[in-house]
Amino acid sequence: MFEFSVACKYLRPRRRQLSVSVISLVAISVIAVVAWLVVVFFSVSEGLEQSWIRKLTALTAPLRITPTEGYYQSYYYQIDALSDASNYTLQSIEQKRLSSLTDPYNIEIDQEIPDNWPSADLNAQGKLKDLVKLAYQALTEVNDIAGLQAHDFELTPTHIRLNMIRPATLLHGADMHNTRTTSSVSYPAYLGNFDPHNTQIKQTLLPVEINDINNFFNLLDLAPSASSNEKTTHLFFNQTILQDRIKDFLQNISITHLKVSPAGWNIPKNILPDSFNWKVCFIMKDNRIIRVMIPENESELNSLFNTLETQGLKIVRGFLHKKENAISALLANQPPQTLTANTPLTLTEGGRFAAKFEMHSLNKIHQINELIFQLSLNIQNTPLSGKVRFQGLQIADADIEPSAQDLLWLSNTNNVNNDTLILPQDKQIGEGIILPKSFRTVGVMMGDRGTLNYIESTASTIQEQFIPIYVAGFYDPGIIPIGSKFLLGSPTLTSLIRSSYGSSINEQAGLTNGINVRFRDLEQAHKLKHILQKKFEEKGIARYWKIETFRDYEFAHEIMQELQNQKTIFMLIALIIILVACSNIVSMLIILVNDKKKEIGILRAMGASSYSIALIFGSAGACIGIVGSFLGITLAIFTLHHLDSFLALISIISGQTLINPALYYTKTLAPTLSPSALAFVFIATLAISLLAGIVPAIKACSLRPSNILKTGSD
Amino acid sequence: MSVLLEAKNISKKFYHPTQIEILKNIHLRIEGGDSVAIIGRSGEGKSTLLQIFGCLEEACKGDLWIDQQLITSKNRAKILNQKLGFVFQSFHLLEDYTVLENILMPARIARQSAGLNSPMTKRAWQLLAQVGLTTRAHFQVRLLSGGEKQRVAIARAMCNDPAIIMADEPSGNLDRQTGQLVHQLLLDFARQTEKALLIVTHDQELAAACSRCYELRDGQLHAYAQGN
Numbered sequence: 001m002f003e004f005s006v007a008c009k010y011l012r013p014r015r016r017q018l019s020v021s022v023i024s025l026v027a028i029s030v031i032a033v034v035a036w037l038v039v040v041f042f043s044v045s046e047g048l049e050q051s052w053i054r055k056l057t058a059l060t061a062p063l064r065i066t067p068t069e070g071y072y073q074s075y076y077y078q079i080d081a082l083s084d085a086s087n088y089t090l091q092s093i094e095q096k097r098l099s100s101l102t103d104p105y106n107i108e109i110d111q112e113i114p115d116n117w118p119s120a121d122l123n124a125q126g127k128l129k130d131l132v133k134l135a136y137q138a139l140t141e142v143n144d145i146a147g148l149q150a151h152d153f154e155l156t157p158t159h160i161r162l163n164m165i166r167p168a169t170l171l172h173g174a175d176m177h178n179t180r181t182t183s184s185v186s187y188p189a190y191l192g193n194f195d196p197h198n199t200q201i202k203q204t205l206l207p208v209e210i211n212d213i214n215n216f217f218n219l220l221d222l223a224p225s226a227s228s229n230e231k232t233t234h235l236f237f238n239q240t241i242l243q244d245r246i247k248d249f250l251q252n253i254s255i256t257h258l259k260v261s262p263a264g265w266n267i268p269k270n271i272l273p274d275s276f277n278w279k280v281c282f283i284m285k286d287n288r289i290i291r292v293m294i295p296e297n298e299s300e301l302n303s304l305f306n307t308l309e310t311q312g313l314k315i316v317r318g319f320l321h322k323k324e325n326a327i328s329a330l331l332a333n334q335p336p337q338t339l340t341a342n343t344p345l346t347l348t349e350g351g352r353f354a355a356k357f358e359m360h361s362l363n364k365i366h367q368i369n370e371l372i373f374q375l376s377l378n379i380q381n382t383p384l385s386g387k388v389r390f391q392g393l394q395i396a397d398a399d400i401e402p403s404a405q406d407l408l409w410l411s412n413t414n415n416v417n418n419d420t421l422i423l424p425q426d427k428q429i430g431e432g433i434i435l436p437k438s439f440r441t442v443g444v445m446m447g448d449r450g451t452l453n454y455i456e457s458t459a460s461t462i463q464e465q466f467i468p469i470y471v472a473g474f475y476d477p478g479i480i481p482i483g484s485k486f487l488l489g490s491p492t493l494t495s496l497i498r499s500s501y502g503s504s505i506n507e508q509a510g511l512t513n514g515i516n517v518r519f520r521d522l523e524q525a526h527k528l529k530h531i532l533q534k535k536f537e538e539k540g541i542a543r544y545w546k547i548e549t550f551r552d553y554e555f556a557h558e559i560m561q562e563l564q565n566q567k568t569i570f571m572l573i574a575l576i577i578i579l580v581a582c583s584n585i586v587s588m589l590i591i592l593v594n595d596k597k598k599e600i601g602i603l604r605a606m607g608a609s610s611y612s613i614a615l616i617f618g619s620a621g622a623c624i625g626i627v628g629s630f631l632g633i634t635l636a637i638f639t640l641h642h643l644d645s646f647l648a649l650i651s652i653i654s655g656q657t658l659i660n661p662a663l664y665y666t667k668t669l670a671p672t673l674s675p676s677a678l679a680f681v682f683i684a685t686l687a688i689s690l691l692a693g694i695v696p697a698i699k700a701c702s703l704r705p706s707n708i709l710k711t712g713s714d
Numbered sequence: 715m716s717v718l719l720e721a722k723n724i725s726k727k728f729y730h731p732t733q734i735e736i737l738k739n740i741h742l743r744i745e746g747g748d749s750v751a752i753i754g755r756s757g758e759g760k761s762t763l764l765q766i767f768g769c770l771e772e773a774c775k776g777d778l779w780i781d782q783q784l785i786t787s788k789n790r791a792k793i794l795n796q797k798l799g800f801v802f803q804s805f806h807l808l809e810d811y812t813v814l815e816n817i818l819m820p821a822r823i824a825r826q827s828a829g830l831n832s833p834m835t836k837r838a839w840q841l842l843a844q845v846g847l848t849t850r851a852h853f854q855v856r857l858l859s860g861g862e863k864q865r866v867a868i869a870r871a872m873c874n875d876p877a878i879i880m881a882d883e884p885s886g887n888l889d890r891q892t893g894q895l896v897h898q899l900l901l902d903f904a905r906q907t908e909k910a911l912l913i914v915t916h917d918q919e920l921a922a923a924c925s926r927c928y929e930l931r932d933g934q935l936h937a938y939a940q941g942n
Binding site for chain 2: 002005009015598599601603604605606607608609610612704705706709710
């Protein structure tokens with residue numbers, strides 16, 4: 001196009017039109033920066049929102065049907081309390097769904113219905129409407145939503161107590177490897193039922209860590225104690241059970257490497273080589289060597305020395321020497337001292353070494369630390385190998401059988417194609433439950449045992465009940481406000497605890513029982529809500545049920561809204577900055593029009609219409625807008641690909657963590673290039689730069705060619 | 715003979731700083747093959763008249779037909795592009811473009827292809843040969859001499875094969891010899907192509923070479939007899 005090519009010619013930087021070039025450059029860079037900011041910000045926040053929604057819908061469901069007040073006040077719900085067929089107890093949604101009787105009341109055997117009892121909601125045939133079955137029926141009638149599944153959910157308050165039993169890390173305790181320490185945490189919490197059909201939940205599960213495997217292994221020999229207070233004594237499994245447990249464990253997990261525990265590892269005398277000369281630190285007491293600390297590499301000696309010294313110990317550096325079966329210590333300015341046979345030689349924490357489990361050691365063990373491994377390692381270039389007990393050591397690496405993972409824990413690393421997920425169970429310990437990741441930050445590991453407590457009141461007593469459980473996994477609850485207290489357990493467990501509350505639980509909130517509806521495409525949530533609403537109205541049960549999509553959830557609404565507000569405010573700011581940038585375009589174009597006055601006259605004399613002239617300057621403005629936004633978008637795509645390093649760079653420059661992903665309920669920011677941001681940048685810059693071009697364009701086409709050309713000289 | 719320009723009752727007033735009627739009821743008719751010179755003292759309004767005839771300026775009153783089309787504000791730009799070619803005293807070339815690009819500009823304004831092998835480019839090369847500037851085709855125009863610039867301007871004026879070329883003191887800024895070369899090119903245009911030439915000039919010799927000559931005096935055109 002002629003106008004466009006003229007515009008490009010005008011924009012090409014030239015020395016003769018320096019001011020125009022400089023202003024264009026400024027305008028382009030400002031627009032590029034804004035475009036960059038907008039695209040990066042929106043992509044990050046959209047990625048954030050999507051990850052929130054993914055977690056939210058994975059843990060709850062994209063659509064929920066919950067009973068209203070009307071349901072709990074209905075004859076249908078209340079009548080179970082009067083009926084023998086229902087054991088005189090109120091029934092949950094699942095129980096109602098499975099029950100063969102819509103109206104369990106039997107006038108022959110049950111007590112008389114009181115006067116103020118709610119009246120029954122009857123259908124056209126004069127029978128009581130089965131509110132739950134009708135709701136499920138409505139769900140089965142929906143046929144144009146892919147992958148639709150509906151399952152009930154239950155939620156109950158409970159109390160969790162966990163005992164964290166760890167190998168002692170007291171370095172200088174008298175018997176440092178035979179003690180275990182116990183600490184416990186105890187929280188009020190909510191227990192939700194773990195839905196085996198909800199494979200989506202895998203997205204939120206945290207991977208198992210080597211610490212978790214160690215914890216499982218270290219706890220294999222401990223039996224659950226009868227009392228809830230395990231601080232004082234530990235009960236051990238009898239030998240046969242212990243052997244079975246270890247066999248089960250090792251069938252699934254084969255230990256390949258071990259490492260020294262943080263407390264250090266006393267090198268058994270049997271694997272010490274015939275001769276060596278190691279640089280070591282001697283711990284002294286009353287001028288006697290009470291322990292020798294050996295770093296794995298010579299180079300670590302000084303840092304070891306410093307660490308020990310800060311603990312207030314008297315430390316001397318020197319050599320540990322062995323020749324002809326005599327171990328002697330060489331300290332500076334002192335004659336060699338022969339060490340007593342029982343002075344411990346402790347290897348400090350360092351690298352990992354190859355290890356192989358000795359199967360025959362299973363036969364006579366009572367505790368886990370009696371297991372024997374064949375070990376080969378290298379201390380300061382002296383190779384050592386031999387059979388050692390699992391004492392002061394930890395698992396550093398293990399091969400995990402993928403098929404057997406579900407036996408101990410639930411993790412997202414296993415086969416994704418499984419249609420159902422089974423919460424693991426330990427027949428000696430108890431049921432596995434899944435904890436939110438906040439528990440991990442207080443030191444809980446997978447394998448830790450504890451109890452869920454609830455109060456059961458019978459006619460005569462109020463009794464506290466304990467259900468033994470163990471930690472079978474961690475999940476990331478995302479933005480759910482009660483997420484840090486929200487445990488997932490088997491449906492039977494939830495039902496059991498929930499039923500202990502009787503009817504009072506329903507009065508708290510409708511959220512404790514309901515139906516989760518899952519389907520493939522989240523975008524269809526709104527459509528499905530409308531379909532269901534209509535069907536419920538047709539069936540006359542609309543007033544008993546509340547249908548909500550994930551966007552309506554009260555607990556998520558606020559934070560989503562906040563993100564949306566941030567986006568809106570940012571968009572407004574971006575718009576203002578673009579406006580400012582475009583004011584540069586206006587001044588640039590006005591200067592350009594003045595510069596090119598004569599050319600405008602010439603073009604007009606050659607028959608260029610005023611529209612063409614306006615278009616030349618309009619497209620010059622638009623050109624700057626497009627180039628600027630294109631540059632910005634390219635830069636933004638590059639930034640998004642390298643977001644982590646970019647944030648790290650900013651953090652280094654500003655000296656503080658710029659964006660802490662943990663604050664945003666996610667581990668990593670996973671931005672997705674936001675189409676709406678791209679559209680916004682393109683449309684906004686194009687529209688505003690075109691608008692900016694209007695005034696100069698009008699000025700240009702209102703110039704009279706006769707006036708310009710009349711001035712004779714060149 | 716076809717009538718290429720017909721002006722009836724053309725009047726022009728200027729209101730600033732004082733009201734003055736510079737052109738009064740001017741009639742003119744130019745046919746194919748005509749070359750018309752308009753002479754007159756400075757300030758009589760010769761250039762204004764030329765610009766009115768050339769559709770660059772609107773008359774206050776009167777009608778103008780170019781190639782039998784009445785000029786209105788709607789068709790003004792198109793007529794200017796298709797039917798008229800302008801040659802100015804101070805050349806008025808586009809400084810950022812090459813010689814060839816300048817010549818092709820009217821064609822590009824008319825949205826005709828100006829590609830390497832397009833008919834318009836071939837025509838531009840012919841015009842360049844006609845004005846004797848083939849070797850300068852890819853020069854930036856600011857590097858040319860005055861005479862060369864004016865020859866480029868003439869080639870440009872002829873680009874869209876106009877009905878009339880309007881020239882305003884075409885040799886005013888040139889030496890005598892170059893001026894004569896320019897005059898010859900313009901007069902040849904009218905003679906050889908049955909098109910018309912309208913020249914505003916002080917140059918008596920050029921006026922004499924034209925087929926008709928008028929003097930603009932007191933806002934009106936008077937036939938100007940040679941030797942007066």
